Structure formats: structure tokens, C-alpha cells
Amino acid sequence: MKFLFTNILGSFVLDEQGKMMDSILFTDLKEFTEKKSEDLLQKKYKQSIPLPQEKYHLFLSLVKEKKYYELFHQRNLRITKKALKASVSDDNLITQAIANMGELDKITNLLSKRFREWYGLYFPEIGEKIASHEKLIEFILKKNKKELMQQFSIKETMGSDLGKEDLEEIKLLAIQLQQLYLLRTRHEEYLTTVMKRYCPNLLELAGVTIGAKLLELGKGLKHLAVLPASTIQLLGAEKALFRHIKTGSRSPKYGILFQHSLVQKAKKQERGKAARSLADKLSLCVRLDYFKGEFKAPNYKKELEERFR
Amino acid sequence: MKFLFTNILGSFVLDEQGKMMDSILFTDLKEFTEKKSEDLLQKKYKQSIPLPQEKYHLFLSLVKEKKYYELFHQRNLRITKKALKASVSDDNLITQAIANMGELDKITNLLSKRFREWYGLYFPEIGEKIASHEKLIEFILKKNKKELMQQFSIKETMGSDLGKEDLEEIKLLAIQLQQLYLLRTRHEEYLTTVMKRYCPNLLELAGVTIGAKLLELGKGLKHLAVLPASTIQLLGAEKALFRHIKTGSRSPKYGILFQHSLVQKAKKQERGKAARSLADKLSLCVRLDYFKGEFKAPNYKKELEERFR
Numbered sequence: 001m002k003f004l005f006t007n008i009l010g011s012f013v014l015d016e017q018g019k020m021m022d023s024i025l026f027t028d029l030k031e032f033t034e035k036k037s038e039d040l041l042q043k044k045y046k047q048s049i050p051l052p053q054e055k056y057h058l059f060l061s062l063v064k065e066k067k068y069y070e071l072f073h074q075r076n077l078r079i080t081k082k083a084l085k086a087s088v089s090d091d092n093l094i095t096q097a098i099a100n101m102g103e104l105d106k107i108t109n110l111l112s113k114r115f116r117e118w119y120g121l122y123f124p125e126i127g128e129k130i131a132s133h134e135k136l137i138e139f140i141l142k143k144n145k146k147e148l149m150q151q152f153s154i155k156e157t158m159g160s161d162l163g164k165e166d167l168e169e170i171k172l173l174a175i176q177l178q179q180l181y182l183l184r185t186r187h188e189e190y191l192t193t194v195m196k197r198y199c200p201n202l203l204e205l206a207g208v209t210i211g212a213k214l215l216e217l218g219k220g221l222k223h224l225a226v227l228p229a230s231t232i233q234l235l236g237a238e239k240a241l242f243r244h245i246k247t248g249s250r251s252p253k254y255g256i257l258f259q260h261s262l263v264q265k266a267k268k269q270e271r272g273k274a275a276r277s278l279a280d281k282l283s284l285c286v287r288l289d290y291f292k293g294e295f296k297a298p299n300y301k302k303e304l305e306e307r308f309r
Numbered sequence: 310m311k312f313l314f315t316n317i318l319g320s321f322v323l324d325e326q327g328k329m330m331d332s333i334l335f336t337d338l339k340e341f342t343e344k345k346s347e348d349l350l351q352k353k354y355k356q357s358i359p360l361p362q363e364k365y366h367l368f369l370s371l372v373k374e375k376k377y378y379e380l381f382h383q384r385n386l387r388i389t390k391k392a393l394k395a396s397v398s399d400d401n402l403i404t405q406a407i408a409n410m411g412e413l414d415k416i417t418n419l420l421s422k423r424f425r426e427w428y429g430l431y432f433p434e435i436g437e438k439i440a441s442h443e444k445l446i447e448f449i450l451k452k453n454k455k456e457l458m459q460q461f462s463i464k465e466t467m468g469s470d471l472g473k474e475d476l477e478e479i480k481l482l483a484i485q486l487q488q489l490y491l492l493r494t495r496h497e498e499y500l501t502t503v504m505k506r507y508c509p510n511l512l513e514l515a516g517v518t519i520g521a522k523l524l525e526l527g528k529g530l531k532h533l534a535v536l537p538a539s540t541i542q543l544l545g546a547e548k549a550l551f552r553h554i555k556t557g558s559r560s561p562k563y564g565i566l567f568q569h570s571l572v573q574k575a576k577k578q579e580r581g582k583a584a585r586s587l588a589d590k591l592s593l594c595v596r597l598d599y600f601k602g603e604f605k606a607p608n609y610k611k612e613l614e615e616r617f618r
Contacts, residue, residue, distance in 0.1 A: 081467045088430045088469035096427040100482060103423055107416050114412055118405040121397045158390045160397035169499045173409060176492050183485050190478045 002048040004041055005059050008075040009068060011037040013045050018058030021045075029078060090198040091220035097187050097194075098212035104184045108133065111177050118170050123159040126152065134181050137174045201285035204297035205278075206260065213256050214282070225290035232286075233257060233279035257282075266308045274308045311357040313350055314368050317384040318377060320346040322354050327367030330354075338387060399507040400529035406496050406503075407521035413493045417442065420486050427479050432468040435461065443490050446483045510594035513606035514587075515569065522565050523591070534599035541595075542566060542588035566591075575617045583617045 002021065003014045010025035022044070024037040031037060042048060051059060063072060112133035120127055123145050129152045130136040139148060149157065162170075191212050195203040199221055202211045217235040218224035224232070234241055236255030244251040253272035257263055257279060266274040281300040288296060311330065312323045319334035331353070333346040340346060351357060360368060372381060421442035429436055432454050438461045439445040448457060458466065471479075500521050504512040508530055511520045526544040527533035533541070543550055545564030553560040562581035566572055566588060575583040590609040597605060 081465065084467045085469045088471070092430055093471075093475055096423070096430070097478065100420075100423050100427065103419055107419065110412055110416065111409075114405070114409050118409065121401055121405070156390065158393045160394045162397070162402070165499070165502065166402055169406065169496065172492060172495060176488060179485060179488065183481060186481060187478065190474070193474065 002045050003051040003055065003058075004038060004045070004048045005051040006032075006035070006038045008032050008079065009063065009071055011041050012059065012062075013041055013048060014051065014058055014062075018055075018061065020062060029075060089220070090194055091215060091222075094191060094194055094198070094212050095216045095220075097191050098209070098216050101184055101187045101191075101209070101212075104180055104187070108177060108180050108184070111173065111180070112137075115170070115173050115177060118173065121159060122162045122167060122170065123148070123157055125149075125154045125157050125159070129154070133177070137177050137181075141171065141174055141178065199286065199289035200295055201288045201293075201297040202282065204295070205282055205285050205301055210256055210260055214286075217256065218286075221286060221290050224286045227283070229276075229279045229283035232283050233275055262304055262308060270308060274304075277304055277307065311354050312360040312364065312367075313347060313354070313357045314360040315341075315344070315347045317341050317388065318372065318380055320350050321368065321371075322350055322357060323360065323367060323371075327364075327370065329371060338384060398529070399503055400524060400531075403500060403503055403507070403521050404525045404529075406500050407518070407525050410493055410496050410500075410518070410521075413489055413496070417486060417489050417493070420482065420489070421446075424479070424482050424486060427482065430468060431471045431476060431479070432457070432466055434458075434463045434466050434468070438463070442486070446486050446490075450480065450483055450487065508595065508598035509604055510597045510602075510606040511591065513604070514591055514594050514610055519565055519569055523595075526565065527595075530595060530599050533595045536592070538585075538588045538592035541592050542584055571613055571617055579617060583613075586613055586616065 001016050003016075005012045005014065008026070008029065010023055012020055013022040015021055022041065024041065026032055026037070063069060115137070116127050116133075119140065126140070126148055127136065130139060143151070145157070145159075148154070188208055192203065192208050195208060195211060199211065199215070202214070202221075205211075206214060214224060214232065214235060215221060218227060218232070234252060234255050236257075237252035238255070240249075240252035240255075243249050254263060254275035257275045258271075260275075260278060262278055263271050263274045281297075281304060284300065285297050288294060310325050312325075314321045314323065317335070317338065319332055321329060322331040324330055331350060333350065335341055335346070372378060424446070425436050425442075428449065435449070435457055436445065439448060452460070454466070454468075457463070497517055501512065501517050504517060504520055508520065508524070511523070511530075514520075515523060523533060523541065523544060524530060527536060527541070543561060543564050545566075546561035547564070549558075549561035549564075552558050563572060563584035566584045567580075569584075569587060571587055572580050572583045590606075590613060593609065594606050597603060
């Protein structure tokens with residue numbers, strides 16, 4: 001009885017005692033996938049059978065030799081690296097971009113508060129008139145104090161007259177902020193492009209931000225496609241869900257989906273229902289996207305909008 | 310007996326029952342500081358004396374009338390606004406700029422980590438070779454993957470080949486980061502300019518970052534100038550100090566001063582001593598600066614450097 005065995009090193013023929021009778025070593029990993037060498041040995045040793053699992057130890061003791069061991073290690077590394085290289089998908093790109101958008105939101109908020117405080121030394125009244133950070137910065141970079149006082153009918157200011165270079169420094173911060181806001185918009189456009197190609201149904205029904213967040217929270221389209229709709233409904237509400245399980249507080253009705261316009265526009269007592277229906281349809285969308293199905297999201301959207309208006 | 314009284318409304322003459330005999334109302338706040346009207350009334354009513362404090366209530370009941378009350382309110386507001394307007398000093402500007410530098414440090418760190426992760430999808434090996442975020446970004450913006458692999462002798466990469474627009478998006482983040490680093494440098498230059506004028510001694514001995522931080526922690530030059538040297542030594546170590554007081558753990562030897570090159574370079578067992586001497590001299594520096602004294606910091610610096618080398 002002879003045994004045939006193939007791994008990433010090559011194809012081997014062993015006798016019953018585990019002694020190596022013959023072998024074809026691969027020079028390249030390609031040969032491993034082609035499986036030719038095993039066929040060759042099979043022809044040469046007609047009686048041979050595949051090494052049964054309970055006898056693997058015979059082979060393992062053979063490759064403990066240093067030359068095999070080294071090669072084994074290297075080949076395995078190469079395989080892993082190749083797999084890694086191939087593993088980067090649109091999921092990763094989307095996750096990174098949406099995560100960075102979250103980061104940018106935090107950052108612009110932080111810097112905007114600092115900006116308001118700093119600029120407040122010069123012209124505190126304007127900060128009270130314009131609530132949006134982005135708008136405030138836009139106005140300040142476009143017009144000077146006098147023009148702004150006129151436009152917003154501010155008669156008097158408590159702010160002190162700063163030196164030109166002091167004001168310049170604050171404006172540098174404003175310019176920086178403006179660029180950060182711009183980068184956020186760019187990310188959003190980029191996400192739209194990627195998602196249009198990768199998951200058009202999800203994009204259409206969930207919108208770009210919520211769609212990308214769902215992919216991030218659901219750890220990729222594939223995983224999202226196998227999640228039940230009820231889980232999708234609660235993605236992003238993990239904290240409230242576990243509190244519910246632990247303390248028996250009321251169960252959450254929506255996670256990230258709360259931000260969706262459909263849920264927002266629904267009557268208060270219908271929001272839970274809207275979130276559930278939305279999650280149902282989203283679950284269909286991600287499956288369509290994952291299996292490269294039709295573009296049905298517009299129909300779903302219409303259906304939902306009619307139901308909850 | 311007649312009483313004379315002046316406040317921001319005007320100058321008044323009251324009789325003993327608190328009835329108003331005569332008054333000169335100010336039309337402008339300037340007249341209040343000039344004190345002319347009181348002199349006029351004094352000449353007219355030779356016998357009059359300033360209203361004693363225990364009789365203020367006589368006057369107060371008079372100005373409860375609506376027309377006085379309104380005017381009083383308005384004038385007080387104007388005074389406060391003027392005071393506020395005049396209260397913005399270099400202290401405020403320095404505090405805002407150094408606080409923003411701290412903010413930028415946090416932000417660049419956050420975004421750099423995100424950048425490393427994102428770019429790692431494309432070329433993970435380069436991140437391990439270059440530890441400094443700033444350097445990494447510089448290299449990546451200047452050279453492409455192939456050039457970098459050559460320069461850092463990286464033979465193989467696990468990173469996947471991203472599409473052009475995917476890579477572009479990551480590079481936008483890198484450019485943004487570079488500008489944030491630039492803004493930080495700009496702030497530092499700005500601080501140097503302001504501090505050279507405002508507190509040259511402190512700047513010379515403490516350096517720009519530590520000097521500005523001391524002004525921030527000490528709540529301005531004036532307050533810093535009245536602090537004992539031992540407090541200056543521990544600015545920035547409040548947490549450890551209160552822990553020491555509460556739990557009896559070892560007392561801190563330095564706060565922000567730990568970052569000073571003099572303390573850094575000193576032998577380990579001499580660091581506490583170095584911090585104490587440095588705080589002594591810094592205390593002298595801030596007093597010199599506050600009272601617009603001589604520029605003695607270079608001498609102090611030399612003295613300290615000789616002692617702790």
C-alpha cells in the first residue's frame with residue numbers, strides 16, 4: 001500500500017512506514033493549484049491511495065526537516081500575502097471613507113468651537129447671529145466686520161480691535177476649517193461613486209451616509225446580506241439594545257435608521273413601524289446588491305413613501 | 310446741610326431729607342470721568358459735603374424712577390461693553406493660539422492614524438518603515454509606490470492595487486493633514502512674534518510652547534507674575550498634586566516644565582532640582598516682563614545651563 005499526499009511543497013509518495021518513496025517538489029505555487037504532479041505520481045504508482053487523515057502524522061514528521069520547514073513557512077507566507085492583497089474590497093474603502101467622515105465631523109466641531117471663541121475676542125456678536133459653523137466661517141472670510149455689522153444690523157460690538165496679524169491668524173484657522181468641510185463633501189461624493197457601482201440599491205434607498213454607515217456597522221455587504229432585517233433595523237443601537245436586555249428598559253426601535261428621512265417624517269407613533277418596514281426593504285436591497293440583482297430600490301422607496309405619508 | 314453725589318447719570322445735590330435740590334445730568338459718559346460737574350455744584354453750594362455712605366439709600370430711592378432707571382441700565386451696559394472691549398490683551402491671544410495648537414495636535418494624531426489605516430490597504434509596509442506621521446505623509450505625496458519600495462528596499466507588498474480615484478481620495482486626506490501641520494507651525498511662529506513683544510524674558514527662557522502653556526495655565530502674565538515660584542514649578546501637574554494631597558502619594562516635582570530641555574537633559578536624580586531652579590528664574594522673568602523690565606533671560610539661561618550640565 002502506498003500513500004499519495006500533496007501540499008504546498010509538492011506531491012509525495014509514502015510507504016506504509018511513512019518513508020518517502022518519491023516526490024515532485026513544486027518550484028512555484030502555481031503548480032499547487034494545477035494538481036498535475038499528483039496525477040503524474042498516481043499514474044506511476046497505480047496502487048497508491050490518498051493519505052488518510054489519521055496517517056497525516058507520518059508526513060508531518062518528514063517535513064520537520066529544516067529544508068522543508070523553511071520552504072513551508074515561506075510558501076505559507078506568500079499565500080497569506082496574496083490572499084491579503086486580494087482581500088481589499090469596496091467594503092474596506094467605503095468603511096474607511098465613512099469612518100473618516102465621522103472623524104471629520106468631530107474635528108470640525110472641535111475646531112469650530114475654538115474658532116468661535118477666538119474670533120469672539122474680535123467680534124462676538126456675529127457668532128450669536130449665525131448658528132451654523134460653516135455659514136459663519138463663510139461670512140467671515142468674505143466680508144469684514146463693518147460689512148457684517150451692516151448686513152446683520154448690529155449697531156455696536158464689544159469685540160476689541162485686533163492687530164492685522166492677530167486677525168490673520170484667526171482667519172488661517174477659518175480657511176483650514178473651510179477646507180475640512182470641503183474634504184467632507186468630497187468624501188461624500190466619492191462614497192456615492194463607489195456605492196453606485198458596488199451597492200446601487202442600498203445607496204438609492206438608504207442614501208449615501210446611512211448606507212455607508214450600515215456597511216460599516218454591518219461589517220461589509222456580504223455580512224449585511226445575511227443579517228435578518230430586524231438586526232439591520234437596530235444597527236447602531238447596540239448600546240440601547242444591551243441595556244434593554246440587561247435591565248429590561250424599553251427596547252430600541254431604531255439605530256442609525258432613525259436619521260433616515262422616512263423615519264424622521266413619519267408621525268411619532270409610527271416611527272417604529274416605519275423603521276421596521278425600511279429595514280425590511282433595506283434587507284432586500286443588500287441581498288440584491290450582493291448577488292448583483294436588479295435595481296429595484298426606486299420601487300421600494302416609492303412604496304414606503306406612499307405608506308408613511 | 311446739603312449732600313453732593315455723582316454717579317454715571319450726573320451730579321446731584323440733595324437736602325437732608327433726600328429731596329433733590331439741583332442736578333447736572335451727563336449727556337455723555339465722558340463727563341463722568343472729567344468730574345467737572347461736581348466742581349460746579351460744589352461752587353454753587355459751598356456748604357455741601359459728599360454724600361456719606363450710610364445715606365446712599367436716600368439717593369437710591371430717587372433713581373427708582375423709570376427715566377433714571379432706564380438711563381442707569383443703558384449707561385452701565387455701555388461701560389461694561391467698553392471695559393470688555395478694552396480687556397482683550399495679548400494674554401487672550403496667546404491663550405487661544407496655544408489652545409488651538411493643542412487641539413491641532415490631537416486632530417492631526419487622530420487623522421494620521423486614520424490615514425495610516427486607509428493607506429495601509431494600498432501599501433501597508435511603508436507605514437512600518439516611517440514612524441513619524443508627518444514624514445510618512447511627505448514621502449507619500451512626493452513619491453509613488455514603486456519609488457518608495459525602491460528607496461526603502463521593500464521587495465514585496467501585501468497592499469492591493471487600488472483604483473486611481475480610490476487612491477486620490479486617500480491623498481486628499483494626506484494633503485489636508487499636511488496643511489494642518491503647516492497651520493500648527495504657523496501658530497508657533499505667530500506666538501513667537503506676540504511673545505517677543507509681550508513677554509520676551511519668558512519666551513527666551515521657557516521657549517515658545519512651554520512659555521505659552523505657562524501663560525495659559527497661569528491665566529495670564531499678570532497672574533503669573535504674582536504666583537510663587539513653587540506654584541510655577543507645578544503648573545500642569547495639578548492632578549498629581551491633588552492626588553498627593555489626598556492620598557499621600559509622592560509629590561510631583563514638575564508639571565509642564567518637565568518638557569523643558571534643561572530638565573530633560575539633567576541627570577535623573579537632579580531633575581527635581583533643575584525644575585525648581587528653572588521655576589525660580591521663570592518667576593523672575595514673568596515679573597520682569599510684567600513690569601516691562603530689562604531683558605535678563607539670556608543670563609539666567611546661561612547660569613542654569615552651566616549649573617546643570
